[in-house]
Amino acid sequence: MSHSTVPRGTTEAQTSPQDDGGTTGTTKGPAPSGKGGRGPRAKKAGRLAFRIRWRRDRALILMTVPALLLVLVFNYVPILGNVVAFQDYDPYLSENGFVAIFESPWTGFEQFERIFADSAFWHAVRNTFVLFLLQLVLYFPVPILLALLINSVVRPRVRAVAQAVMYLPHFFSWVLVVTVFMQIFGGAGIIAQTLRRHGYEGFDLMTNPEIFKYLVTAETVWKDAGWGIIVFLAALSSVSNDLYEAAAMDGAGRWRRMWHVTLPALRPVVALLLVLRVGDALTVGFEQLLLQRQAVGVDASEVLDTYVWWNGIRNQDFSYAAAAGLVKGVVGLGLVLTANKVAHLMGEQGVYKK
């Protein structure tokens, strides 16, 4: 104990001048390699000389062009297709589905009125939010915990094996995941059959609408939690070992080090992912839910995405589905803006800054 007090003093003495140097160096210290002096003028020059910047960054910009084109063609151009939400769109009216847009009659907000009057839509919205909140509470923290766990494993081989085992389910298709769950927890699954053989009543977790939301969350955790740890592991690896050593020198135990070093280091990443997740709140899984639609019925399994699919692709009510998709998009945008604002208020960067 007495031993540790001495180093604490010394580390403080050693680190604080360094910290000062780091923050104040640019303002009053001598500019290292002329960088500081260039600051204000470079900004002005950059604004003026587009040509110079172009010449400097040409190669980089050209390299992004293909990707930009793809984004434009596959992400932005299709947005225009949303106009069918304001029509009574019939893709078979003319030569092809695209030309048919120009020939379909306009109906203004009629599709939206239909949607808001449809109890099935509101039901899907409710299911979507329930699933989102549940996944936020039960799924979102899991990768963080797993990352911390893996990070605490020292032996590289154990670590690699653990990581591989956790990543693996991510590469399974949903059909496979659902089947695996069915074989274990289904009415004729391993557990139910074993129980029956020993004289107990069997059970069936796969077809119970009440617990369906937990089942879906469990499937998601098993499939994707391992994959989700990658980001957090990357964030953890960027935490300087000096900080841990310093904390250890100061006498911080495992828990204190996690609380004061690891978690604060993860905070920006967690905030960022949280904002992104909230923006994606209305997307809670499609294939997974569609696959299990019959098993638990529409009441338990219908979410916005499956609702849009069912009406648009299955029933070919394209305008209606487009309108529902548009509503989803607008609500999603609102959510991500709100979450970002909250992140700013909490002093985090969020997704973007003004």
Next chain:
Amino acid sequence: MTPNAASSSGPSRRGFLTSTAAATAAVAVGSPLLAACGGGGQEGRKEGTTSGKEAAKILPAFVASSVVTPDIPAKNGSAVGFTRAIPTAELKTSVPKTPGSGGKLKIMSPFWGTPPKGDNPYYTAMNKAVGVDVTWQNQDGVTYDQKLGAVLASSEIPDVVVVPGWNLMGRIPSAINAKFADLGPYLSGDKVKDYPNLAAVPTEAWQRGIFGGRLRGIPMPAPYVTDIAPLYRKDLFAKKGYTVPGSPDEFLAWAKEATDAKSKLWACDDMKWTAFNVFGVLSGGDKALWWNLEGDKLVNRVETEQYLEALEWTRKLYAAGVVHPDAVQGKAGGDAGNRFTAGEVLVYNQNVSDWWGKTAEQRTQNADFEMEAFDYFGPDGGDPTLWAVQPANIFTFVSNKASEQQVKDFLALCNFCAAPYGTKEFMLTAYGVEGTDYTVEKGLPVKTQQGVNEVNGAYDYTGNPAPYIAYPDLPEITKGMVEWQQRMGAFTKKSSFFGLTVTEPARWSNLADDFEQLEDDVVRGRKKISDVQQAVSDWRSRGGDGLRDWYRKLLDDNGSAD
């Protein structure tokens, strides 16, 4: 209707700006714009049906063909049965010379299973024999409806498209009327005699090929006896000493006794389809068959007592725990047929062709395997009331962009594939190349593994003779299937729109889409019978009654098919 709304239909709609203006104006005055655009006057979107005199003008003439006398003749709407193999030397020729022009055809077709490679010996031999270079675009049959909608909306429609009747949902019928060619100029009346095998296709099947007032589809003729059969494990029944139940109550009692979940054995799979037949519910396949004139009123199947009774009985089966747990899961639970062959369920229902399919499949794997279809019983154990299904329910169309030569090649292909049992053309179409796809053992043609993989799925829908069942290697099964159809055919009645292809108005075409999901919820105990009654009254007010009047008018104007 206001002048504004009227101006938004018709050619002026082409102009983007004018139509926006018209729409804005129409919305402003709150006029029913949808109604204004329904009529449209576009020939391609014709609603309704064609029958009687109008149909007679375009239907092909019928010229019977008898190459081989069937061992079991058709009766009560059954197929004909062939139980004897015809030696190669005695095979007749129905298409004397290569009929095609050597042109190319792209055919999109549903395929259940794994499609073979495109250049296999069977396809090559078919192409050579028909004289048409066919490229197959085989798509997964289970999700075919999703693909079909997108393909029809694109400008790249394959030359030939196969459409199963159960995929005619939503706007697909109007798409068919707009995108596919009228075959009348090639087939109507005596013109069909250029294609003798097609001339032998029954008229009631051709009647189904009339879409939007034109003969557009080459039909796949089918028996009108219900295609769904309750199938049971005869071997396991005999082992346990069970007799086949003779009434719904007996079935339930037997099922409770037979279920032994501890040893992974359940009495049955999902029996909803069987229940519909047992309780005499109007046919659920084709939308037009949902309606029947009872007294002076058109009644829809979902409005009937029988519908509710059938659901209630199926619900009892689920509630009693006699249905395999995987079946409770529906599609995600896997294939019912596999549970049946694995001996986990004793009874399931499926297309009667599974009787042959599963028997043939199990022959090499389980020597004791034996199955059979049992006869439907009525709600009280007496005779059932069965409703006829459509006499053709899979169609093949040719794009209206195809050249005249392509249409002729297509018809040549259909004529080739429609060759009856006992011809060389039939053997090639159904069995493939001798020596490669099948071998003749003890006088019986037996498919090789290559034949099983390749001679399967393609060329099944591009032309077919009158309904037949021909499995000379399993004559007992052939006999059993035809006789089951004949016995059930005796109880089969035809509803008001039997045999007609009806294009419903687009605004009502999605009205009944969600009943199937509701049925599945009710039988599994997640929803109540009262929910069905509520859904029916919603259905009535959302357009069901309007649809009733529409169908009534159709019946009054056209009469039924007979």
